[in-house]
Amino acid sequence: SEHFLSVRDLYVQFATEDGTVKAVDGLSFDLDRGKTLGIVGESGSGKSVTNLAILGLHNPRNTTIAGEIVLDGQELTGASTKTLEKLRGKKMAMVFQDSLTALSPYYTVGRQIAEPYMKHLGASKKEARDRAIEMLGKVGIPQPQTRVDDYPHQFSGGMRQRAMIAMALVCNPDLVIADEPTTALDVTVQAQILDLLKDLQQETGTAIILITHDLGVIANTADDVVVMYAGRAVERGTVRDILKTPEHPYAWGLLGSIPRLSASVDVPLAPIPGSPPSLLNPPSGCPFHPRCTFAGEVGGDRCATERPVLPEGRGSACHLTPEQKRDIFIQQVQPR
Ligand code: SF4
Ligand code: MG
Numbered sequence: 001s002e003h004f005l006s007v008r009d010l011y012v013q014f015a016t017e018d019g020t021v022k023a024v025d026g027l028s029f030d031l032d033r034g035k036t037l038g039i040v041g042e043s044g045s046g047k048s049v050t051n052l053a054i055l056g057l058h059n060p061r062n063t064t065i066a067g068e069i070v071l072d073g074q075e076l077t078g079a080s081t082k083t084l085e086k087l088r089g090k091k092m093a094m095v096f097q098d099s100l101t102a103l104s105p106y107y108t109v110g111r112q113i114a115e116p117y118m119k120h121l122g123a124s125k126k127e128a129r130d131r132a133i134e135m136l137g138k139v140g141i142p143q144p145q146t147r148v149d150d151y152p153h154q155f156s157g158g159m160r161q162r163a164m165i166a167m168a169l170v171c172n173p174d175l176v177i178a179d180e181p182t183t184a185l186d187v188t189v190q191a192q193i194l195d196l197l198k199d200l201q202q203e204t205g206t207a208i209i210l211i212t213h214d215l216g217v218i219a220n221t222a223d224d225v226v227v228m229y230a231g232r233a234v235e236r237g238t239v240r241d242i243l244k245t246p247e248h249p250y251a252w253g254l255l256g257s258i259p260r261l262s263a264s265v266d267v268p269l270a271p272i273p274g275s276p277p278s279l280l281n282p283p284s285g286c287p288f289h290p291r292c293t294f295a296g297e298v299g300g301d302r303c304a305t306e307r308p309v310l311p312e313g314r315g316s317a318c319h320l321t322p323e324q325k326r327d328i329f330i331q332q333v334q335p336r
Contacts, residue, residue: 036221
């Protein structure tokens with residue numbers, strides 16, 4: 001089947017003074033038009049790096065990329081810098097976490113929204129300014145014609161995030177990548193921004209990749225979810241699968257509970273002990289094994305030696321079935 005975006009066996013490695021960082025280690029996923037894929041994981045899980053690779057924003061001097069990224073039939077991993085630059089803004093765009101670094105303090109908000117419209121679609125100054133006003137209105141800035149000449153510091157944090165979305169969407173891109181787009185905002189504004197993205201998606205049919213460490217952010221926004229750990233996808237499913245019946249111990253940790261242990265009660269879990277592994281020297285076998293409370297229960301040291309495979313479609317990369325893990329968990333919390 002033809003997906004709008006198809007990522008297959010993606011590997012991204014950086015050369016550093018200390019050695020090779022395996023930032024993305026064999027990642028595959030698909031995304032269709034009008035859909036949102038949530039990529040969830042802690043910092044250092046490879047989720048941001050994946051998306052920089054899709055956009056071609058990695059540093060080509062120290063980065064090696066292998067695998068396939070096919071966007072609307074076009075292969076991106078081998079594409080030239082020039083091709084990628086053309087695609088960015090026009091066909092794909094990015095919403096960053098921090099509007100203060102993404103927006104220049106020296107230019108008006110309107111000019112920064114108008115610029116990609118002129119550059120990619122050849123619009124005149126006047127057309128682009130009108131379009132900037134239109135876009136500010138679309139993202140919910142009241143009286144946009146009176147705000148178009150404001151500088152970023154004259155906007156609140158939430159308004160700047162809206163302006164950044166206006167800038168990303170000004171050329172009607174087919175793919176928007178939003179990396180922690182609401183992390184810097186308070187909860188109410190977060191919800192407004194996520195609603196806004198969803199509304200704009202319904203209007204334009206753009207595909208969205210939403211990168212976050214927060215399962216709450218994907219709950220009402222994503223269709224499908226990939227959970228990443230140490231540069232690998234460890235679980236994938238629909239957003240309902242991931243929130244209601246997650247299978248990987250890491251996903252249980254992110255969620256803070258083991259679901260459906262009994263009919264009605266979720267069992268709260270302590271936060272995952274330890275920290276994400278160094279990608280200079282990733283753990284052998286299952287990358288989660290140094291932190292996993294189930295690793296010792298799997299025979300033959302398999303977790304430390306054998307890499308579990310993530311199945312196609314719904315599933316998780318673990319040597320144990322969810323049922324086996326729940327049985328072990330019950331024994332662990334209720335010793336006879
Ligand atoms: Fe834990 Fe082993 Fe499953 Fe990895 S494969 S998540 S270490 S039980
Ligand atoms: Mg990040």
